[in-house]
């Protein structure tokens with residue numbers, strides 16, 4: 001009889017780390033339905049809700065990020081780090097995984113470091129074109145490093161790197177509803193052009209402000225409708241602004257979209273930040289997109305993510321600082337230009353890397369079996 005596989009997956013903080021993790025877990029279960037998977041996240045962060053939503057168990061560590069502005073506050077952060085390592089040690093002792101997978105974000109640091117110290121092989125997945133601090137630290141001990149962009153030898157030992165692309169949640173490619181069904185679920189009309197507005201998993205201030213500034217234009221263009229994801233932080237501000245303009249029948253507004261398959265099925269055009277996970281989804285689903293990279297991320301990596309597409313005429317680029325003046329006009333002109341939509345869709349489809357989750361899952365299972 002095959003011995004039971006036991007795998008820890010750790011990381012989170014934003015959807016960009018959580019959803020690839022869920023997708024890897026699903027692919028492992030597809031290949032080995034008997035595998036036991038345990039997630040380890042950070043208390044109070046998004047993964048503590050999204051991972052159970054996806055049907056997996058998660059335990060939280062009391063970890064927090066370093067405060068670069070108020071250095072004195074980091075004494076408490078260091079204490080939390082030590083407590084997290086103890087907790088990670090207990091989790092690993094009880095669960096006895098054969099492999100630990102890190103997807104970046106706070107929790108993967110103490111979990112994978114402790115796993116490595118306890119002799120458990122580790123694999124990390126880096127989603128971006130610029131490696132995160134945690135993954136760079138964990139790379140020395142990791143057995144395999146799965147990446148989505150060329151040139152990652154700058155950050156990681158070349159012999160450990162495997163080019164896999166970013167895993168995308170399986171339901172986005174398998175169970176897409178029809179466009180009409182999708183539109184109905186957002187209480188929007190069929191037969192109208194639809195723009196999906198995404199601010200990454202947390203929402204984007206600039207994108208929200210650009211749309212708020214254009215509310216009267218949106219109202220006047222009643223032949224175009226919008227699905228607008230504001231992010232939790234900005235939701236009430238956006239709702240207030242909309243209320244002030246009275247009725248807006250061509251808008252569906254929400255803080256977070258759970259059913260992204262429906263959102264993509266409904267959309268003729270997407271406006272979005274340039275997070276690595278979102279970009280992988282646009283490529284796989286051949287979605288025409290206007291990208292507004294966040295300027296507030298390490299090494300400006302979203303601009304690099306975006307330019308990889310823009311340089312191949314596979315996306316439209318709007319600079320964050322220019323969005324308030326130009327974003328809505330560009331989106332409205334693009335969504336009514338069928339030739340342009342087709343060209344963007346064809347070009348972006350060429351950049352898709354399907355099968356990413358399955359390839360990573362195979363590597364994870366291989367490592368686990370080696371230590372059975």
Ligand SMILES: CC(=O)N[C@H]1[C@@H](OP(=O)(O)OP(=O)(O)OC[C@H]2O[C@@H](n3ccc(=O)[nH]c3=O)[C@H](O)[C@@H]2O)O[C@H](CO)[C@@H](O)[C@@H]1O
Pocket residue numbers: 014015016017019127128198199200201202229255256257258260273274275276277278279281294297302
């Ligand atoms: C501000 C910040 O630190 N952003 C980083 C974060 O982005 P962020 O967390 O925004 O991540 P991504 O753009 O990579 O992915 C967002 C994910 O959330 C999903 N989604 C989004 C909105 C919604 O309402 N519902 C929903 O399910 C998308 O389908 C996608 O799967 O991680 C990415 C991957 O490491 C990085 O490239 C980004 O720079």
